[in-house]
Amino acid sequence: MKKYELKFYPDPVLRKISSPVGKVDNTIRHLIKKMSKIMYSRKGIGLAAPQVGTLDRVIIADIGEGLISMINPEILTGFGEDYLEEGCLSLPETTVNVKRQQSVFVRYFDKNEKEKETEIVGLTARVVKHEIDHLNGVLIVDYAPISDRLKLNVINELKI
Numbered sequence: 001m002k003k004y005e006l007k008f009y010p011d012p013v014l015r016k017i018s019s020p021v022g023k024v025d026n027t028i029r030h031l032i033k034k035m036s037k038i039m040y041s042r043k044g045i046g047l048a049a050p051q052v053g054t055l056d057r058v059i060i061a062d063i064g065e066g067l068i069s070m071i072n073p074e075i076l077t078g079f080g081e082d083y084l085e086e087g088c089l090s091l092p093e094t095t096v097n098v099k100r101q102q103s104v105f106v107r108y109f110d111k112n113e114k115e116k117e118t119e120i121v122g123l124t125a126r127v128v129k130h131e132i133d134h135l136n137g138v139l140i141v142d143y144a145p146i147s148d149r150l151k152l153n154v155i156n157e158l159k160i
C-alpha cells in the first residue's frame with residue numbers, strides 16, 4: 001500500500017488540480033483512513049488528498065462532530081457570508097482571514113460510492129470549502145491581501 005505523508009507549502013503538489021475518482025475502491029478507502037490518521041494526529045479539522053501527496057478528489061473533515069469523508073465533492077449552491085481566521089496543516093503558523101459562504105449545498109460520493117446531496121452550514125461548510133479549494137490548487141494565502149502575501153513570503157506565488 002502506498003505511503004502517505006503530510007506535504008508542506010511550497011510543495012508543488014499543493015498547486016496541482018486533483019482528478020475525479022473513477023471508482024471508490026479499497027485504495028480510496030485506505031487513503032481516507034490514512035488521511036484521517038494524519039489529520040487527527042496533527043489536531044486538524046480537515047484535510048484534502050493533495051496534502052498527503054495524491055491528486056484524487058477526496059476530502060475529510062471533523063469539527064468535533066464525527067468524521068465526514070467526501071469523494072468528488074461539488075458545491076451546487078450557497079448563501080450568506082462570513083469571515084474567519086483560517087489555518088492550514090500544510091502552512092503551519094500562517095492564518096488568513098477568509099470570507100466564505102455560511103451555508104452550501106454539496107454533492108459527493110461517500111466511501112461506499114453512494115451519491116449524496118446535503119446542506120452543510122457554519123464551520124463544517126467553511127472546512128469543506130477550504131478542502132475543496134485544495135483540490136483546485138487554491139490555498140489560504142490566495143485570500144490574503146497582496147501586502148500580506150509579501151509578508152507571508154509567497155511573492156514567487158503571486159498570481160497577478
Ligand SMILES: [Zn+2]
Nearest residue numbers: 087088089090
Ligand atoms: Zn488546508
